[in-house]
Amino acid sequence: MILAASLALALGGPAEAAEVPVSADGHAINPTWSKDGKWLAFEVNQYEGSVDLYVVQVENGQAMGSPRKVEVPGSSSSFASGGSIAAGAVWHPEGTLIFEGSSSGTDSRLYFWSPGGARASQLLSASQIGGDLTWPTITADGGTLAFVSDSTGDGDIYTWKQATNEVANAAKSGFSEMAPRFNKDGSSVAYSRKNQGGEDLFVLSGGSSVPRIGGNGDQSRPNWADGGAVVFFTNERGDQRWDIGVSRGPGDKKTIAKDVRLPLRAAPSLSDDGRWVAWGTSVPEKAGKIYVTRVDGSKTVELSTGLVAAGEPSLVTAGGRTWLAYTALPSDTAAWRQLHIMDITGKVP
Amino acid sequence: MRSRTRSLLCLAPLALLLASAPAAALSPEAAEAEHTRLTEEMRKLAKRNAWHGVEKQYQSMLDLQKDGVVLTYEDHMKGAEAARELGRITDVYNRLQSARVQQKGEEVRSWLREIESNYGMALLVRDDRYSGDTELAPSAMPFDPAKRAAIGAAQQALVDEGRYEGLLPHGDYTFGGKPFVVVEGQELPPEVILAPEGSNTRRLAQAPRRNGLRFQVGPGFANVGDTYSDSAVGFQPTEGRSGGLLRAALGGSLQLGDSPAGLMVEAGYHGMFPDTVAGTGAEDVNIVVGEGFQAASADATARMNLFFVQAGPTLWLGRVEVAAAVGWAIGGISLVSPVACANPSDSASNCSGPLTDVPDEIGGTLKAPGGSLGLTWLPKALDFKMGRGTYGAGLGLQGGLWRDDARSYPWGQLALTLTPTTSSN
Numbered sequence A: 001m002i003l004a005a006s007l008a009l010a011l012g013g014p015a016e017a018a019e020v021p022v023s024a025d026g027h028a029i030n031p032t033w034s035k036d037g038k039w040l041a042f043e044v045n046q047y048e049g050s051v052d053l054y055v056v057q058v059e060n061g062q063a064m065g066s067p068r069k070v071e072v073p074g075s076s077s078s079f080a081s082g083g084s085i086a087a088g089a090v091w092h093p094e095g096t097l098i099f100e101g102s103s104s105g106t107d108s109r110l111y112f113w114s115p116g117g118a119r120a121s122q123l124l125s126a127s128q129i130g131g132d133l134t135w136p137t138i139t140a141d142g143g144t145l146a147f148v149s150d151s152t153g154d155g156d157i158y159t160w161k162q163a164t165n166e167v168a169n170a171a172k173s174g175f176s177e178m179a180p181r182f183n184k185d186g187s188s189v190a191y192s193r194k195n196q197g198g199e200d201l202f203v204l205s206g207g208s209s210v211p212r213i214g215g216n217g218d219q220s221r222p223n224w225a226d227g228g229a230v231v232f233f234t235n236e237r238g239d240q241r242w243d244i245g246v247s248r249g250p251g252d253k254k255t256i257a258k259d260v261r262l263p264l265r266a267a268p269s270l271s272d273d274g275r276w277v278a279w280g281t282s283v284p285e286k287a288g289k290i291y292v293t294r295v296d297g298s299k300t301v302e303l304s305t306g307l308v309a310a311g312e313p314s315l316v317t318a319g320g321r322t323w324l325a326y327t328a329l330p331s332d333t334a335a336w337r338q339l340h341i342m343d344i345t346g347k348v349p
Numbered sequence B: 001m002r003s004r005t006r007s008l009l010c011l012a013p014l015a016l017l018l019a020s021a022p023a024a025a026l027s028p029e030a031a032e033a034e035h036t037r038l039t040e041e042m043r044k045l046a047k048r049n050a051w052h053g054v055e056k057q058y059q060s061m062l063d064l065q066k067d068g069v070v071l072t073y074e075d076h077m078k079g080a081e082a083a084r085e086l087g088r089i090t091d092v093y094n095r096l097q098s099a100r101v102q103q104k105g106e107e108v109r110s111w112l113r114e115i116e117s118n119y120g121m122a123l124l125v126r127d128d129r130y131s132g133d134t135e136l137a138p139s140a141m142p143f144d145p146a147k148r149a150a151i152g153a154a155q156q157a158l159v160d161e162g163r164y165e166g167l168l169p170h171g172d173y174t175f176g177g178k179p180f181v182v183v184e185g186q187e188l189p190p191e192v193i194l195a196p197e198g199s200n201t202r203r204l205a206q207a208p209r210r211n212g213l214r215f216q217v218g219p220g221f222a223n224v225g226d227t228y229s230d231s232a233v234g235f236q237p238t239e240g241r242s243g244g245l246l247r248a249a250l251g252g253s254l255q256l257g258d259s260p261a262g263l264m265v266e267a268g269y270h271g272m273f274p275d276t277v278a279g280t281g282a283e284d285v286n287i288v289v290g291e292g293f294q295a296a297s298a299d300a301t302a303r304m305n306l307f308f309v310q311a312g313p314t315l316w317l318g319r320v321e322v323a324a325a326v327g328w329a330i331g332g333i334s335l336v337s338p339v340a341c342a343n344p345s346d347s348a349s350n351c352s353g354p355l356t357d358v359p360d361e362i363g364g365t366l367k368a369p370g371g372s373l374g375l376t377w378l379p380k381a382l383d384f385k386m387g388r389g390t391y392g393a394g395l396g397l398q399g400g401l402w403r404d405d406a407r408s409y410p411w412g413q414l415a416l417t418l419t420p421t422t423s424s425n
Helices: B002-020 B028-047 B051-067 B073-085 B089-102 B106-118 B145-161 B201-206
Strands: A008-010 A017-020 A027-033 A039-045 A051-059 A062-070 A085-091 A097-102 A109-113 A133-138 A144-149 A156-161 A166-171 A177-182 A188-195 A198-205 A208-213 A219-224 A230-234 A243-247 A254-257 A276-281 A289-294 A300-304 A308-318 A321-329 A338-343 B119-126 B136-138 B163-169 B171-175 B178-182 B191-194 B212-224 B241-255 B261-272 B302-317 B320-336 B361-377 B384-386 B389-403 B408-421
Touching (some): A027 A308, A027 A321, A085 A133, A097 A133, A144 A177, A156 A177, A289 A321, B028 B073, B073 B089, B073 B145, B089 B145, B119 B201, B163 B171, B178 B191, B320 B389
Parallel strands (some): A008 A300
Antiparallel strands (some): A051 A062, A085 A097, A144 A156, A219 A230, A321 A338, B119 B163, B261 B302, B320 B361, B361 B389, B384 B389, B389 B408
C-alpha cells in the first residue's frame, strides 16, 4: 500500500523528450543505458518470433545517428529464415555489451559486443557451459558475470569470473532459478525461484541461499536498492495486477507502487544512487505518465510524456544529468511503441 | 602377392601427393554453385557457433578463387568472425582488409579501427634449448572473448611451435618472467627471445629451429651390377640385373646452431623388385655325370632386401633441401642366372649350369657401404604442423650406390619426403 505521505507532483505539461528514430517495424522495448549514459541498448519486437537488439549513441539526450542493429552470428543472410533473438542486454562498466541471443533452432547463448567495433562474439563457449544461457548480470567492477543455464534441465545460476575464466554453479536446486542480480559490491545475488506455480525471492550470499520474500503469486525480477534493500515486481494481488515491492530483510515486504505496467523483460529500474525506482502505470487514465518513487515509499514524482501507454523506464545519471529512457505509443491508434529519452535532472530530488 | 604389395606401396607416395594437390579446376558455373553451397554452410555453422567449421568453409572458398569465384564482403566477414573466435587476430585483420575491398562500409572500417586501437604486434620466441619458465601471462585476463582467444592462441602457439609473431591485445605481459608491454602506436613491436646465454637471438627471432623427424618413401630403380672383372671365381654369375626399387627411410634432422645447415640420420629399407627374364633360367635337374642334361625353361631373377643406416649433412637453400649421406647396408641378395646353353652335348657351347660346376645361383647376405645424394623441393603450401614443429612435404630425387667386393649396386629414387622446416623458409 502506497504510504499516505507519498506526494504526487503533477507537472504542468508533458516533459520535453526526444524520440529515438527506429526505422524497423516492431515495439521498442527494454531500453538499457550504459553506465556512462553514452549508449542506449533496446529491443525491437514484432511478436513474430524475432527480437532484434539495437544500440544507439546518445549525446545530451539526443540520439546520434541511426540505431545500429547488433546481430547474433549467423542470423543475417539471404538464406536466413528469421527467428533470431537478441535481448536482455546488460552493459559492462567498460562500455561493452553482453546480451543473450539465439538463431532459429539454436540454443540461447551469451554474446559480447563492443560499440563501434566488430560483430558480436560468443562470450562463453559450449565447452565452458552448455544449454540455454539467459539473464546475464554483471558486478559493478565488471569482474564477475552471473547468468542462468538450463544445462541440468532446470535453470541454475552460474557465475563466470574474468580473472580465472572459470564458470561455477552458484545456486543449484531442484527448482528453476532466474533473474539474478548482483548487489553493489558484488557480494550477494538476488534472484527468483519457481516454487509451486509462483516465484519467490532468494538472496545468495557467502555460498548460501536464503529465502527473502515469498507469498501469493510471483515475486520477480529483483534489483538492489540503497542500503541493501531489494526492489521487485509482485502480483500477489492477482495475476495481472502488478506492484513494486521492497524488502529490507528476510520476510520483510512493503508495497511502494501499485498497478504497475510490467516491463516485458526488465527488473525495476533504479536511479544510480539506488533511492528511486521508475515505473509506468497500467491504469488507463494515467497511462501516459511515468512515475519515479522513492524506495522508502515517501515520495513519488509524476512525469507526463504526452504519449500513450508509457512504460519500460530506464534511468541513468551521467555528466551531472539524469536521463530517463522509456517507450510509449505515439497515439491510441499507433501500431508500435517508440523509444524516447527525457532529461529529468532536477525533477527527481 | 608380395610383389603386388610392393607395387601398391610404390604408388603410395604418388597417391599422397595427388591427394594434397589442388582439385581439378571447376567450370565457372560449377564454381559459383559450390560458392553458394559453402555460403549456406558457413551461415548454418556460424549460427551454431561452430567456428572451426566456418573456418574450413572459408578456406574452401579461398580455393574457389582460382576458378574465378569472387568472395563477397559477407564471406570475408564470416571468415573474420571465425578467425576471431579461434584467436587468430592477424587473420581477422587480413580478412577485414579483403572485405573492405568488396565494400567500404562503416562496419568493416570500425572493426579495423577497433583492432588497430586495441592490439599490437609482438614477437615471442622460445628456443628448444631454453630450460627456464616459458609461460606467457597477461597481467589481467581481458573480458573481451576475442582478446582472451588471441592470448590463448598465442600461448598455444608458444607451446606447439615455440614461437608467436602476431597481434596481442594491449596490456602488460610476462613471457618466461620477462615483462613486456603492448601499447598503441608503438614504433617497434616488443621482442622477447628465451634462449640460452650466447645464442644468436637475432637468428632465433627470424626462424625457428629445424629439428624433428624425417621420412622418405618412394619408388625408383635399382641395379645389381656386373661382377667386377677382377673378382674371384665363385661370384658368378657375372651378369647384372636391374629392377624396380622400393626404398623407405625414417630418421631425424637436427639444425646446426642457427645456420641453414644440419645433420640427418636415418634407417630404412632398400628393396629391389625381382627382375624376371622369362624362359632362360635353370631348374633343378637330374644330373648324371657324363650324360647331357636338358635345361628347362625357368625365370632368372634377382632380388635384394637390404636394411641400411646412413647419416650426413643437410643444407637448406630456400625451399630446397640438399642432403648427402654415407652409410651401411646389410641384407639378403639372390641372383639366379640364365642357363647359357640347352644342350650340353654341344661342346662348342658356352654353358653354365650344374653340368659345368659353375654356380648358376648365388644368394646370401650382402654387406656394403655406400653413399647417397638427394635434392628435395618442399613447397611452402604443403607445410603442416605436427607436434611442436613445422614440417615440409615434397618430392625429391635421390640417388646413391652400395658397393661390395663383387659388384656395385647403384640406385635412383623419386621420393616423397617429410622433413622439419621453418616458417622463414
